Amino acid sequence: MxxxxxxxxxxxxxxxxxxxxxxxxxxxxxxxxxxxxxxxxxxxxxxxxxxxxxxxxxxxxxxxxxxxxxxxxxxxxxxxxxxxxxxxxKSQDPLSLMEDIKRKIEEKRGILTQVLELKADPESRNSQFFKNLIYIMNHFLEKYEKHKEKYQNKG
Amino acid sequence: MxxxxxxxxxxxxxxxxxxxxxxxxxxxxxxxxxxxxxxxxxxxxxxxxxxxxxxxxxxxxxxxxxxxxxxxxxxxxxxxxxxxxxxxxKSQDPLSLMEDIKRKIEEKRGILTQVLELKADPESRNSQFFKNLIYIMNHFLEKYEKHKEKYQNKG
DNA sequence: ATTTTAGTTCGGTAAGTTCCGAACTAAAAA
DNA sequence: TTTTTAGTTCGGAACTTACCGAACTAAAAT
Missing domain, CATH: 1.10.10.10 (Winged helix-like DNA-binding domain superfamily/Winged helix DNA-binding domain)
Known part of the structure; x- marks a missing residue:
């Protein structure tokens, strides 16, 4: 070219x-x-x-x-x-890209948690679905933190 | 309440x-x-x-x-x-939330790859910054795939 | 002192969005 | 057959956004 x-x-x-x-x-x-x-x-x-x-x-x-x-x-x-x-x-820390994503997931988790807390029936269809979502969010946020640590230590 | x-x-x-x-x-x-x-x-x-x-x-x-x-x-x-x-x-597979995020990261990676390929100087400040970003994206996409597998096997 | 440079701020306008009411449709009920 | 129900579609009003040109400013150059 x-x-x-x-x-x-x-x-x-x-x-x-x-x-x-x-x-x-x-x-x-x-x-x-x-x-x-x-x-x-x-x-x-x-x-x-x-x-x-x-x-x-x-x-x-x-x-x-x-x-x-x-x-x-x-x-x-x-x-x-x-x-x-x-x-x-501006060339920020490349991790800040991942941190943005993390913050968005945390925000969504926060909202879903509120929704769940306000449900009359914590076993309703939607309640169960939201619990599942929160579970998976927690799972991946946890893993993310671990990898971040590793990444930061290695550089 | x-x-x-x-x-x-x-x-x-x-x-x-x-x-x-x-x-x-x-x-x-x-x-x-x-x-x-x-x-x-x-x-x-x-x-x-x-x-x-x-x-x-x-x-x-x-x-x-x-x-x-x-x-x-x-x-x-x-x-x-x-x-x-x-x-x-519609209560889709909860993983689809994570898949959306994955797709967005992949899209960004695709664009950055194109940018990098079109640079005259692959060692310029921006080139290096983008290489870093792509590196970290790959890192996390890889980890994500592993955890997805684990999660799917366990249920 | 006045002109030029490197922008900023303001007011207006053109285009786009969002929403509504009115007129419509297709199926079921009377 | 007519009426009601459960929506859909269309045209336009009201609002918002995105951008521009013109007038401005503050510092530097002449």
Missing amino acids: NTEERIKKQLELIETMGRIFEREGMQPVVGRIMALLMVMDKEMFTFDQIVEELQISKSSASVGLKILQASNSIEYTTIPGDRKRYFRI | NTEERIKKQLELIETMGRIFEREGMQPVVGRIMALLMVMDKEMFTFDQIVEELQISKSSASVGLKILQASNSIEYTTIPGDRKRYFRI
């Missing part, structure tokens, strides 16, 4: 990823900024480069970048003697 | 759960139908009972129930000599 082909595919991937981020609740422009910062060979973009590359307004870029910073997804560095901000994705 | 208190809390929980489902992409009415079928002591509701209980229009109920059936979240039974449909949540 030559460079030209590669760049074309990268641009396509930005659209695809943008839609995935959108499905997860980001607004379209925000998702595409995130995707841009992830896929291109250049990994630091200035405000104007983002505006130019994605063909969006300065205001959308400004708001979008603010949202991504607030959600801890990107950061910027500055170069002395250069007024521009250079934006890039 | 007496029955009255319990029912009041159940109604509150419907609102809370509705908002959680909303955050996950359901439209408000759909989320509240789902929550209703989950939390109340009665676990089978007719169309009219849903309309009445949630104070929504018949059209919203009709569309909402169709969406929930299409997404495999609810089902209905009928009673011979009774024209009404009795809707209830």
Whole structure:
């Protein structure tokens, strides 16, 4: 694959990823900024480069970048003697991805526990189903913790 | 806690759960139908009972129930000599919850793999970060499979 | 001192979503 | 045969979101 082909595919991937981020609740422009910062060979973009590359307004870029910073997804560095901000994705601890998933499972478990506590009949069809769900959630959360420990110790 | 208190809390929980489902992409009415079928002591509701209980229009109920059936979240039974449909949540295999999570991780891994393949420099900051993410995803997917097997064998 | 750079903030608009009521249908009951 | 029941479908109103352009600001360059 030559460079030209590669760049074309990268641009396509930005659209695809943008839609995935959108499905997860980001607004379209925000998702595409995130995707841009992830896929291109250049990994630091200035405000104007983002505006130019994605063909969006300065205001959308400004708001979008603010949202991504607030959600801890990107950061910027500055170069002395250069007024521009250079934006890039924030490379957090890779485990934080798994921690997000864990938190979501815990949230669901919390809700199901409340539902169960409020049931008149703890043996009803739904009660039993929810007990099962909670059981499996506990099982996997437990296993997850063990593997996290191992992973952290080994590095 | 007496029955009255319990029912009041159940109604509150419907609102809370509705908002959680909303955050996950359901439209408000759909989320509240789902929550209703989950939390109340009665676990089978007719169309009219849903309309009445949630104070929504018949059209919203009709569309909402169709969406929930299409997404495999609810089902209905009928009673011979009774024209009404009795809707209830579908209690799938509890593992399917974990399978959903697995699929999402796999999807993300697929995208990151594509990103990585299109990078000019496979040792760039972002490339390295993505490699790390993919590594940890693989690690946990592998462990997940093992535990699933164990769980299925034991029951 | 004034112009340029690098953004931010505000107001409005276009598009999309969500929901409702009214009119409809198909089957069962009267 | 007419009426009732149990929904469905359609069109549009009300609201929300997503984005833009224009006006603005604060710092740096000229």
